[in-house]
Amino acid sequence: MTAVHTDNYPESYYFSTLKYNHKYPVLESELTADVCIIGGGFTGVATAIELAERGYSVILLEAFKIGWGASGRNGGQLIRGIGQNLEGFRKAIGQTGIDAITQMGFEATQIVIDRIKKYNIDCDLTMGYCDLATKPKHLADLHADYQKLQKNNYPFDTRLLTEKEVREQVVDSSLYLGGFEDMGSGHLHPLNLCTGEAKAAADLGVLIFENSEVSEIIHGDVVTVKTAKGQVKAKTLVLAGNAYLDDLVPEISAKVLPAGSYIIATEPLNEELVKTLMPGNHAVCDQKIDLDYFRLSADKRLLFGGMCNYSGRDPKDIKAALYPKMLKVFPQLAGINIDFQWGGKIGIGANRLPQLGRIKPNVLYAQAFSGHGVNVTHMAAKLLAESISGESDRIKYFALVEHMSFPGGKYLRAPLLALGMMYHKLIDAIK
Numbered sequence: 055m056t057a058v059h060t061d062n063y064p065e066s067y068y069f070s071t072l073k074y075n076h077k078y079p080v081l082e083s084e085l086t087a088d089v090c091i092i093g094g095g096f097t098g099v100a101t102a103i104e105l106a107e108r109g110y111s112v113i114l115l116e117a118f119k120i121g122w123g124a125s126g127r128n129g130g131q132l133i134r135g136i137g138q139n140l141e142g143f144r145k146a147i148g149q150t151g152i153d154a155i156t157q158m159g160f161e162a163t164q165i166v167i168d169r170i171k172k173y174n175i176d177c178d179l180t181m182g183y184c185d186l187a188t189k190p191k192h193l194a195d196l197h198a199d200y201q202k203l204q205k206n207n208y209p210f211d212t213r214l215l216t217e218k219e220v221r222e223q224v225v226d227s228s229l230y231l232g233g234f235e236d237m238g239s240g241h242l243h244p245l246n247l248c249t250g251e252a253k254a255a256a257d258l259g260v261l262i263f264e265n266s267e268v269s270e271i272i273h274g275d276v277v278t279v280k281t282a283k284g285q286v287k288a289k290t291l292v293l294a295g296n297a298y299l300d301d302l303v304p305e306i307s308a309k310v311l312p313a314g315s316y317i318i319a320t321e322p323l324n325e326e327l328v329k330t331l332m333p334g335n336h337a338v339c340d341q342k343i344d345l346d347y348f349r350l351s352a353d354k355r356l357l358f359g360g361m362c363n364y365s366g367r368d369p370k371d372i373k374a375a376l377y378p379k380m381l382k383v384f385p386q387l388a389g390i391n392i393d394f395q396w397g398g399k400i401g402i403g404a405n406r407l408p409q410l411g412r413i414k415p416n417v418l419y420a421q422a423f424s425g426h427g428v429n430v431t432h433m434a435a436k437l438l439a440e441s442i443s444g445e446s447d448r449i450k451y452f453a454l455v456e457h458m459s460f461p462g463g464k465y466l467r468a469p470l471l472a473l474g475m476m477y478h479k480l481i482d483a484i485k
């Protein structure tokens with residue numbers, strides 16, 4: 055990655071409704087801190103808050119703008135849970151680890167809710183989420199999820215919904231056979247959350263620098279981190295560049311596939327349409343491998359996302375690719391204008407478990423949150439801070455799991471995975 059100086063974000067609905075438009079300076083001097091953080095997305099910013107709240111001096115370096123990566127461009131769906139199939143890690147982490155990560159999957163969402171409240175962050179938080187089934191197999195999966203949550207004492211209201219209930223209460227579409235509603239999950243404006251959290255961090259004394267891409271790390275008891283115009287010396291370094299980290303730390307970048315995901319935002323919908331289209335104002339996802347995810351914004355646009363792209367190449371025309379998918383769900387939107395279209399890179403790991411750990415005793419990292427980063431980044435930030443302060447070693451459940459590097463190296467890993475995913479999408483479509 056070679057960053058160019060920018061005072062703006064890529065075009066998106068979120069940028070057009072940005073509330074915390076603070077410009078942080080470029081690093082142009084030599085500074086010291088207890089902890090230096092590379093990356094100004096949710097992971098970096100939330101870690102900065104966690105550490106500053108514990109009394110550490112923190113410097114955060116972002117290559118572009120706060121929230122410039124996936125954190126400021128995502129679907130804004132705040133969904134409980136961590137990882138996809140924790141049973142698969144039993145050998146590495148045992149029942150204790152499975153139970154601990156399950157509970158952290160609930161804690162993660164609560165951290166976000168509490169953070170918004172504590173720092174009074176204006177980011178349209180709305181509770182209510184629903185998983186949608188398009189096949190009988192999905193219904194069975196949702197039923198199993200429901201029972202698992204009951205067994206684990208999930209503290210929020212959940213309900214299995216029939217086809218009729220989905221249509222009347224969640225999504226007015228003939229596509230869905232049923233759903234699973236979770237009132238402990240919901241949706242929000244991610245760029246306003248991330249930049250609002252950055253403001254909270256700065257108020258706590260964190261020094262934030264934008265347009266300050268880190269180009270070199272010199273390891274030692276004190277780590278030196280260099281940018282084009284300055285440097286930071288810190289006792290501890292946190293790597294939070296995720297899918298955008300690229301060549302800076304190849305040993306962890308190789309374990310993440312930067313997959314593209316894309317969103318279109320309609321013009322604001324009229325009140326009648328809003329009442330029928332998504333009457334409960336939920337965030338929703340279907341269960342396909344090539345999933346659709348959508349919700350209403352605070353100003354009543356439909357934000358429709360999907361089309362996870364593993365090839366490493368963005369589609370030429372995002373609207374042309376997503377509009378037909380949106381019409382399949384809502385034929386009643388034919389002719390509606392699309393005001394915004396954008397995409398970003400999701401960091402995906404091979405086994406879908408977030409990757410957290412240390413590459414040196416004083417260098418920690420967190421990445422690969424797949425499509426669940428809005429909540430899990432915040433849990434990861436807490437675990438990093440707990441580990442740095444010696445408060446707990448809960449991070450160990452993640453560090454104990456081995457993560458494979460994607461085969462094919464920097465240039466071939468995306469095309470190779472794209473081939474594999476085409477196969478899985480095909481099987482998913484015919485099953």
Ligand SMILES: Cc1cc2nc3c(=O)[nH]c(=O)nc-3n(C[C@H](O)[C@H](O)[C@H](O)COP(=O)(O)OP(=O)(O)OC[C@H]3O[C@@H](n4cnc5c(N)ncnc54)[C@H](O)[C@@H]3O)c2cc1C
Binds near residue numbers: 118314400
């Ligand atoms: C289109 C899209 C839709 C999504 N939808 C959802 C959703 O609805 N719900 C959900 O939970 N998750 C969703 N996700 C995933 C979620 O957004 C991510 O998991 C999460 O934002 C990752 O946060 P992060 O801070 O780890 O990484 P990022 O937000 O990508 O931040 C990394 C930052 O590091 C910076 N950086 C990298 N290298 C350097 C360097 N050398 N020097 C300085 N800075 C550097 C980058 O510029 C970037 O700003 C979606 C993602 C995308 C792209």
